[in-house]
Amino acid sequence: MNVRIDTYQQAVSRILRFDRVQRTAHWANALLFGILMLTALLLYFPGLSGIVGRRALVVNIHVWTGIALPVPLLISLLGPWGARMRRDLRRVNKWTRDEIAWLWALGRRAPRVVDKFNPGQKLNSLFVGGSIVVMLATGIVLKWFQFFPVSWRMGATFVHDVLAFAIFVVVIGHIIFALAHPESMRSMVKGWVTEGWAARHAPAWLREETGEMEEDQSVAHSD
Amino acid sequence: MTTTAKGAPDQKAGVTIAVGRRVFLGMTALGLAGIVFGARLESVLDSGLQRLFPWWPGFRIYSISGSYPMISEAEYRLEISGLVDRPRVFTLADLKAMPSTSFSQEFQCVTGWTVPNVEWEGVKLSDILDEAGVRQGATALSFESYDGADSESLTLYQAQLPDVIVAYRMLGAPVTTEHGGPVRLYVGPMFGYKSLKWLSAIRVVDQVIPGYWEQNGYPLNGWRDGSTGPTDLALTGGVA
Known part of the structure; x- marks a missing residue:
């Protein structure tokens, strides 16, 4: 009997937050960021450079991982499998006036209505996306420096260094937030959150998901 | 498109603005401008940054073999x-x-x-x-x-x-x-x-x-x- 209740509860209370494509893209992206950040430390800090040496090899790993960096997100966004990814990207793009006010108040005032992602999460996604483009562009100048004037190389080094520092801050912050919110993190591992979690953290999204059941078919047809 | 239509009743303010695109493009533009003008900015910031962060902008040590060769002054x-x-x-x-x-x-x-x-x-x-x-x-x-x-x-x-x-x-x-x-x-x-x-x-x-x-x-x-x-x-x- 207990089993039955459990199954029943699961059926009604689990809501898919990230599908397989999104989770794969996230973890592939995280792996690439991790390799880049580790090799970055080796390249940047003399103490670590000395221990590991083999600079040409470390540089190669860093450069090719960097070139691969946009790939998981692009594949997950552009493929026929990327419907949810694209829909979430639209969510990250659209901000209500309320959320903009949150941004100007530097996060001190909670927005009245929280959609699937809160403004901080949206900002994190945008920062990661922007970082990929800027780090790739500056990295290309540093790798193929022959084709750029010296002042550009210096500028690219400056931007690459400053943004790397910011990336370390944001990524560490992201990991701390994830550890502090295990249910949120589980949704990036297993995909789902409970209805209770959604009601607390993303009520607008919950209403959208639960009110959407019957409309889903029509959407499928119109696609 | 269907998303915004469904989302609309939930949002009292109703209107949404494409902030995300602006943040993303703004960050990209800033980064690319930094390639061209960053050298000038850095020379202005340099002394200040060096005081703030002792490791800025330090040497990056290029060692291509496994470790540093240790040679004493006497055996050099x-x-x-x-x-x-x-x-x-x-x-x-x-x-x-x-x-x-x-x-x-x-x-x-x-x-x-x-x-x-x-x-x-x-x-x-x-x-x-x-x-x-x-x-x-x-x-x-x-x-x-x-x-x-x-x-x-x-x-x-x-x-x-x-x-x-x-x-x-x-x-x-x-x-x-x-x-x-x-x-x-x-x-x-x-x-x-x-x-x-x-x-x-x-x-x-x-x-x-x-x-x-x-x-x-x-x-x-x-x-x-x-x-x-x-x-x-x-x-x-x-x-x-």
């Missing part, structure tokens, strides 16, 4: 051979007994990072060449490192420039192991990769032999004034 030897009248081996004491030269210069890597006002002291490479007696037909030098992997090259003309030295002091102290001590090459007019660390041997040769970094795509002539294209003709040297 510099061999000069090839197209010379008097091949010989210098000890550190031999080098220190020769006339020394010292100066401060900005250290600059080909990829753009710089360290201002680095002090150097050592023996002019031209003095060492005179000591050994360069023979007719010699056009270039090939340098070897104690790390067993790194190598460098200079034309004879480049080697005789006044700020090309065999350095045993750097930053006001004996050159540390990390920076290529006890003795390294310092090629003032060129980017950092030309300044070979842990200098072990100088061979006088009749043609330029590309060094380690050159074999990995760095220009043969690392002139700092920007004429770094791989098309630079090493043997015409002096025009820079």
Whole structure:
């Protein structure tokens, strides 16, 4: 009997937050960021450079991982499998006036209505996306420096260094937030959150998901 | 599209603005502008940043082998051979007994990072060449490192420039192991990769032999004034 209740509860209370494509893209992206950040430390800090040496090899790993960096997100966004990814990207793009006010108040005032992602999460996604483009562009100048004037190389080094520092801050912050919110993190591992979690953290999204059941078919047809 | 239609009733304010796109494009634009104008910004910020972060903007240590070669001052030897009248081996004491030269210069890597006002002291490479007696037909030098992997090259003309030295002091102290001590090459007019660390041997040769970094795509002539294209003709040297 207990089993039955459990199954029943699961059926009604689990809501898919990230599908397989999104989770794969996230973890592939995280792996690439991790390799880049580790090799970055080796390249940047003399103490670590000395221990590991083999600079040409470390540089190669860093450069090719960097070139691969946009790939998981692009594949997950552009493929026929990327419907949810694209829909979430639209969510990250659209901000209500309320959320903009949150941004100007530097996060001190909670927005009245929280959609699937809160403004901080949206900002994190945008920062990661922007970082990929800027780090790739500056990295290309540093790798193929022959084709750029010296002042550009210096500028690219400056931007690459400053943004790397910011990336370390944001990524560490992201990991701390994830550890502090295990249910949120589980949704990036297993995909789902409970209805209770959604009601607390993303009520607008919950209403959208639960009110959407019957409309889903029509959407499928119109696609 | 269906999403916004469904989302709409939930949002009292109703209107949404494409903030995400602006943030993303703004960040990208800022980053690209930084490539073009960042050098100027950095020179303004430099002193302040260095006070804030002691490691900014420091040396990035380029070690291409597994670890640093540890050579004591007593066991250090510099061999000069090839197209010379008097091949010989210098000890550190031999080098220190020769006339020394010292100066401060900005250290600059080909990829753009710089360290201002680095002090150097050592023996002019031209003095060492005179000591050994360069023979007719010699056009270039090939340098070897104690790390067993790194190598460098200079034309004879480049080697005789006044700020090309065999350095045993750097930053006001004996050159540390990390920076290529006890003795390294310092090629003032060129980017950092030309300044070979842990200098072990100088061979006088009749043609330029590309060094380690050159074999990995760095220009043969690392002139700092920007004429770094791989098309630079090493043997015409002096025009820079």
